[in-house]
Amino acid sequence: MNFLQKIREALARFMQGRHGADNLSMATLIAGLVLSLLGSFTGWGVLTLLGLVLYGWTLFRMLSRNNEARIRENQKYLALTSGWKTSGSQFVRRLKNRKEFVYFKCPECKVLLRSKRGSGMKEITCPRCGKQFSHKA
Secondary structure (H helix, E strand, O other): OOHHHHHHHHHHHHHOOOOOOOHHHHHHHHHHHHHHHHHHHHOOHHHHHHHHHHHHHHHHHHHOOOHHHHHHHHHHHHHHHHHHHHHHHHHHHHHHOOOOEEEEEOOOOOOEEEEEOOOOEEEEEOOOOOOEEEEEO
8 A cells, every 4th residue: 555545545534424525615615715816916915814714614614524514504505506507507598599599588477488580470378377478589
């Protein structure tokens, strides 16, 4: 067994039962890095200090043995950011398909719908609420 394998096994034993990295940990790590860099470039020590605090909190979360609490925190973070990620990916998809489709909202339930460009006036039935309306594509 060489030296690197011994180190790897010792680290695996140390991390056994600990929470490790998750989405919230990665987000706080990146936020800490950005704040530290901004603090270094602008000369504002408060930003650098805030970045170091985020690094400390990330290490605390990753090395914590209270997995239930860390899982709850991560689930709250995921619930908070899931809407942003969904709307962001939908925006990118609409941007890519803007030459092929026209996007519009249902006047009743405000759900986003799409239709082929150049198909003229169409009678549309909303899949969510069932309201019928006409729309020009």
